[in-house]
Amino acid sequence: MNIIDRRLNPRGKNLPNRQRFIRRAKQQILESVREASSRESLREDGDSRVNIRGDSLEEPQFRLSPRAGTRFHIAPGNKRYVAGDRIPREESGGGGGAGGAGEGGEVESFEFALDRDEFIDLFLEDLELPHLMKKDFQTDDQEKLERAGYQRTGAAANLDLRLTMRLSLARRIALHRPKADEIAALEAELARAEAAGDPAAAEVAARLTRARARFGRIPFLDPLDLRYRRFAFVPKPATSAVMFCLMDVSGSMTAAMKDLAKQFYRLLYLFLKRRYRKVELVFIRHTHVAREVDEETFFHATESGGTIVSTALREMIRIMEERYPVRDWNIYAAQASDGDNMPVDNHQTVALLRDQILPLCQYYAYLEVRQEDDHLAGMSDLWRAYQRLAQDGYPIAMRRVSRRNQIYPVFRQLFSPKSETEATL
Amino acid sequence: MSAILSDDFRIRAHQEWSFYDLHRVFERLRPIAEGEFGLDLYPVQLEVISAEQMLDAYSSIGLPLMYRHWSFGKRFAREEALYRQGYASLAYEIVINSNPCLVYVMEDNSLLMQSLVIAHAAFGHNHFFKNNALFRQWTDASAIIPYMEFAKNYIAKCEERHGEEAVERILDAAHALMTHGVDRCPRKKISLSEEEQQERERVMEEQRMLETLWGIPSRKRPPSARAERQRLFGLPEENILYFLEKKAPLLKPWQREILRIVRNIAQYFYPQRQTRLMNEGCATYVHYMLMNRLYEQGAVDEGAMLEFLHAHSSVIAQPGYDHPGFSGINVYALGFGMMRDLARIATTPTAEDRAWFPDIAGSGDPWGVLREAWANHRDESFIRQYLSPEVIRHFRLFSIEDDGESDYVVEAIHDEQGYETLRWRLADHFDLARNEPQIEIVDVDLDGDRCLELEHRVIEGRMLDERNAKLALGHLADLWGYEVRLAEVDAESERVLRRYDAGPRRSRM
Structure with a gap:
C-alpha cells in the first residue's frame, strides 16, 4: 500500500470555482451585500454572511415531478399500521417524508460566507476616487532616486x-x-x-x-x-493618504445624527484603504472651539457650546502643516454637520476652505445630517455657502442624509465615476 | 515485514495515527481479507487530506481531478457553510473507482477510525469496484485518472481560447442533460474488419444525413418517411448527449468534445448510482467483519473496540419514518442488514429461509454467496432476489400508496401477505429506470424547420417537473441549434399528456 500525504498540497484548489460561482451569482450577491450593509454596520474584520437565492444558480435537469401520478413510498419503523389502513394527508411524518418530497420545483436558496476582501470588493465595486492624481505631481521635489540597473562608468x-x-x-x-x-x-x-x-x-x-x-x-x-x-530619478507617487474627519458636536447634533456621520466616515475609510497603501485618520471635533481627539471621544463624548466651523478648519490646517506635508500625502476630508454655524463665521469658513484647504485636498466631502422628519426644511446657511464653492468648480461634494439607509446610496453617488458632473447636486 | 506483522501491535482508544501504523494495519488486514474472505483487490493508494481538501473533493463530485465550473464552487460554498455551522460533519473517507484504488482519509481521524476507513474503503469498496459486473462492463478503472487529467486540461485550454463564458454555457447545457448522457445497454462490440467496414459506411451515411438535413426542402421531393429518417439518424436514441455530440449541426468541434467529456463522466458514474446500496452494504459488512477479526486477534483493545462500535452503529442507524431524524432509507443500514442476513442464511438457515432461498440456504460458504451476489447484481435486482422476510421484519418495512390527492393507503406491512409486495416495491425504489424520466429522441423534421422531437414515456401518471423541464429543454435547444419539442406520452394509452417546446437562444452557442 502506498501512502501519500496530500495535506501540504497548495490550498485553495477550489478558488477558481469559487470565483466563477461569485461571478455567476454576482447580481444576487450584490443585492444581498448592499442590503446587509444598510442593516448592520460594516464590521471591521471577520467574514460576512450573505444569503442568496438564485435563478441563475439553478441547475435544471429533466426529473419526475414529486407530486404527479401514483407513487409508492416504502419506509421503515412501522409500529401501528396494518395493510389497508388510511393515513390522512395532514398527519405530518405519516410517510410524507418517505418519498424524499421537496426535490425539484423550488428555487434553492442558501447562505454562505464571503471573506472580507470579497465582501469589500463587491461592496465598493466600480467606485472610483475622484481626482486621483496629485495636482502638483510634476514638481521636482516629488522625484526620488531609484536603482536602475548598471553602467560601465561611475563613481x-x-x-x-x-x-x-x-x-x-x-x-x-x-x-x-x-x-x-x-x-x-x-x-x-x-x-x-x-x-x-x-x-x-x-x-x-x-x-x-x-x-x-x-x-x-x-x-x-x-x-x-x-x-x-x-x-535614475523617478517621480514619486504618494501612496499614503490622510483622512480628516470633521464633526460638529454641539448640542444640536443628536446621537442618531452622529451615527449617520460615523457610517459615512467608515465607508470612506474602507474605500481609501483599498486605494492607498497607508491611510491615517485624524479626528477633529468642534463646537466653538476645535480639538483633535481619538476615535472614541470623537463619536461618543458630548460637549456643549456654540458652533464655529472655522475653528475646525483652522485646526485641520495646523495639523496638515505640522504632520502631513502635501507632497507626501493625499489629503481627504469629510465634514459632518447639521448645518448650523454662527452667521458671522460663514464668510471666514468659505475663505479658509477656498484659499487654504481645497487647493491642497484631493476631495472634500460635506455631509449634512438632518433629523428624520426634517428633510423639507430649507437650506442651511452653511449649505448655501458651500454650494457657491462647488459651483466654482472646487473639489467639494455635498449631500444631505437623514436616514441610515441613505448613506450607502449617497456614498455610491459620490464616488461613481459618471456622477462627477452632478456631484454638486 | 515481520516487524509490521509482529504480535505486539495494538490499536488503543483515541490513539493518534502514524504512517507506520497505517502500514501495519493494512498488512494485518490484508491476509484476512484476501485469504479468509476471498476478496479480490486493486492495489491501494492511501492519501491523507485535510478538511478543506475533503470539502473540495465533495464539491467536485468526488473526483480528485475535475475541470472548473461554477457549480462546484456553489457546492463547496454550501457544504462549507453547513460544515462550519455544525449541521453536517464530513465523511471519513472518499474512495475512487480507479486502479490503483485511491482512498482519501481525513487527517484528524484517530488510528481506530483510520483502520475502520481502510477496512471499509480499501477492502470493501475496492473489492466491489473490481468485481461487480456493472463496473467491469462500463468503467475502465485504470483510465479514469488520466482521462480526467485530459478533460481538465482540455477544458482549461478551451477557456483560454474561447473565453470562460462560452465554455460555461456549453457546460451548463451539458450538465442539464447529464442524466441523459448514458448508454443503458452496451453498444455492440465488434471485430476490427467489421469496424472498418462500419466506419466507411458511417462516413457515407453521415454525408447522406447532412445532405438530408441541410438540403432545401422541395415541393417535388416526397416527404420523407418517418422510418427512413429514424434509420438515418439512428433513432430512437435515449442518450441525448451522444446524439447531440454526433449529430447537432451547428456545434463546433471543441463543443462536441466537451459534450463527450461530460457524457463520459456521466457514464463513469452510472454504475455507482445503480449500486449505492450494495456498494455501501458490501463495504460496511467487510469493515465490520475485519474489525471484529482484528479484535479477536488482540490487535484492538477494548476501549478502541467500543470506539469502533460507536462509529459503526451510528453509520448503520436507521431512524423510523416518524423519527425527526428520518431522511429516507439509510443504504448503509439496509445494505449491511442484507449482507449479514445473507451470511446467516448460508450458515444457519431457518425453515423459512430454506423455503425462500433453496439455492443458498445452508450452503456453508457465506463469503462465496456474498461474492457471487456482489459480482452479479445491481441494487434493484439484488433486492428482488435477496430481500428476505427476516430483513423486512427487522426494519419493519411498510409501503404506502400516494396518489397525490386522497389519503395515503397502507399497501403492505411486514407480514406473510406483505413480503412479496414489499420486496417488489423496494426494488422499484432502487431502480433508476423508474425514478428517472425515460426520454428519447424520436424524430427530426427534415421537411420543415429541422425541429427535433423528443418523447417522454409517462408511467403511472408520473409527469415531468414542469419548471425543470422547461429550463432543461431550453439548454437542449441551444445545443441542437433549432427548435425542439418534447411530448409527454402516456405509456399505456399513447395519449399525449403535455407538450413543451423551446427554441435556441442564438447568442448562446
Missing part, C-alpha cells in the same frame, strides 16, 4: 563588487587564465624532474613558461569587468 563608491568579480571570473575562465596553484604545481613538478635529472624537465619548463606568460598577459581584473550601480 568608485557605486562600484558593484559582486557583479564586477563575477564578470572577472567569467572572463578568466573563458580565456583559460592559469590559476596560481596550477603554476605552483608545475613549479613543483619541474623541481622534482630537475632533481631526478628527468629528461622531461625541459618540456615541463616550457609548459611553465607558457603558463606564466599567460598568467601575466590576462589580468585578474580588467576595466572591462567594472560595473557601477546606476540610479
